[in-house]
Amino acid sequence: MIWNRAVKIFCLLGLLAALAACGSSAPEQTAGTGGTLRAQVVSLNEQSFPQFADFPGSVVSAREVQVASRLMGYVEKLPVHEGMSVKAGELLLALDPNDVRAGIRQAQAALAKAESVLTDAAANYERFLALYQQKAVPQQQFQQVEMGYKVAQGDRAAAVAALEQARAQLAYVEVRAPFAAVVVNKFIDVGQLVAPGQPLMTLQSAGALQVQVQVSQQAYDQLQLGQALAVTLNGRGGAEQIVQASVARLVAAADPMTHSHTVKLDLPPESDAVAGDFVRVKVSIGEDKGMLIPLAAVERRAGIDGVFVLDADGRATFRMLRLGRVTADRVVVLSGLVAGDKLIINAEGDLYNGALIEKVQG
Known part of the structure; x- marks a missing residue:
């Protein structure tokens, strides 16, 4: 009985060993x-490679101006609105011209009076000159008449200049676009009283766009005018667009708070950017050494x-x-x-x- 059990155990162990041998796989x-x-x-081996940093920026118009008037007056015409495109020389607004025209009439009256005084002074001068040459009047009296004549001449010249200035003011009644642009902001309405130098609207040049970005001192030191930089735009529909923009302006003075420098880049015409878009600008900040390996590895x-x-x-x-x-x-x-x-x-x-x-x- 004991022998039979031992035989069975031995056979079972042999079977397990055989199964294990069959189940084991060969090396991969x-x-x-x-x-x-x-x-x-x-x-x-270690390699040298350029280091880059991304700086956030925004798309701005290549040319932006605040439009103001040289005169005080009430807005009579305002044919433009925000978002409207205007041509160079197109009317932006017109002030009430009545005050200016009244000034012209006043200057004309002053000139007429000055000319009348000058006519009398000239006749008086000619008469006293003849008498003085005949020694019929003393020199002091003649000099007084001569002085009056010269003053009258000066008064007439001043009146002529005042009239020219008054007429020139009439041209300032109308404010026209200095270049082809888009009206971005408008701060006034018809009937509003405006003062000289008061901002009336903001114009941005149509077409030409720039990127304005603040960069670190380290990045600024690597830049030069005309250098091409990679700019990543948030294109229309959410797709990113990478374009090459050239450095157009380097501001040497650093911001005292951030210690960064302002840099402006000219965007190529084929970019999908519009003013106000957010962008990222890649700028070299020097070189580093390290290990570079294929990404596929x-x-x-x-x-x-x-x-x-x-x-x-x-x-x-x-x-x-x-x-x-x-x-x-x-x-x-x-x-x-x-x-x-x-x-x-x-x-x-x-x-x-x-x-x-x-x-x-x-």
């Missing part, structure tokens, strides 16, 4: 021969970024990485790799820890 094999993976191997395993490197035994080893900025098809490695590491790329199969690597030429 992929492309290549002899259970190896064919792949390229790249020896890593990075794998994500269990939520961890890493790459496979070749160890001393010629096998693949997964190395965890901390990654930085992506530049085109490469990425900066902040930690996890050192110069001399051998990076495995373009493997002809799925890489795994311990895989034997057969190096091939790229």
Whole structure:
């Protein structure tokens, strides 16, 4: 009985061993021969690469003015409205001209009076000149008459100038667009009394647009007039548009609060931007050194970024990485790799820890 039980146990153990042998799989094999993976191997070295920083900015009109009047008066005509496009020389507003015309009439009357006085003074001067030449009047009396004549001449000249000025004021009754523009803001209405220099409306030039951005001192030092910078626009429909804008103005004086500099860029005509749009401007802030690897070599395993490197035994080893900025098809490695590491790329199969690597030429 005991013998039979021992035989059964022995047979059972043998069966389990056989099943285990059948269930075990051979080592993973992929492309290549002899259970190896064919792949390229790249020896890593530190490289110099440019550093960039993004600065927020906004789209502004290349030319913006606050329209004001040179006269005081009541607004009589206001043919424009906000958002309206106007041509150069087009009427923006007109003031009531009655006060100006009254000033012209007053100046005309003053001129007529000055001319009448001058006529009498001239006749008196001619008479006293003849008497003085005949020594019929004393020199002092003649000089008084002569002085009166010269004063009358001066008064007439002043009256002429006053009339010209009064007539010139009539031209200022109408305020016209200095250039082709869009009316952005309007601060007055018909019937309102306006004063000289008071802002009446804001005009922005039509078409030409610029980007205005505040950059750090480090970025400012890298810029020069005419330099092209990448500007990311929030295009119509939410799609981003990247355009090249040229540096048009560099303001040397820094903001005392933020220590940043104002930079203006000319946008190309083909951009979809409109005034007020938010943009991002990429500016070089110098160079740095580090490890750059192909972005395609990075794998994500269990939520961890890493790459496979070749160890001393010629096998693949997964190395965890901390990654930085992506530049085109490469990425900066902040930690996890050192110069001399051998990076495995373009493997002809799925890489795994311990895989034997057969190096091939790229």
